[in-house]
Amino acid sequence: MFRTFAVLAATASLLGTATAVAGAQPEPTPQNVEGCNYNLSAPSVVTVSGTTMVTAVLTVGACNGATTFETAACIQMQGSSGAGQCTQGRGILPAQIFFQPYRPGATYTSTGRGCASKGNPPRKICQENGPFTATL
DSSP: OHHHHHHHHHHHHHHHHHHHHHHOOOOOOOSOSSSEEEEEOOOEEEEETTEEEEEEEEEEEEESSOEEEEEEEEEEETTOSSOOEEEEEETTOOEEEEESOOOTTOEEEEEEEEEEEETTTTEEEEEEEEEEEEEO
16 A cells, blocks of 8 residues: 555656646846846836826846845936936835926936845945837
């Protein structure tokens, strides 16, 4: 009885392993194997409390043994004399910028940067994102 159970368990285990291996998909390769991946959105128009603005968001993706400590997102309107506007997120919080004034038909560019630390002693690893440009 014990031998029958052991043979059935071994067979089920082998079949389960073969099925799992055959159906396994390759894992995606992270863009930044050193630290973390960050995802920046293209500029888009939003209305907040009745005011139309342009926004972009930098979010934290997968991290490879690192810890995100800062995110930043910026928007600049093409043709403007200023440097644009930026905002920071602390820790793993996303950075979302709300740019004003919104001018219909203008072209906006979003950029971002995420920083993580890894190792002992901690080493700073930053990744630039963008630029993404949109005429809104």
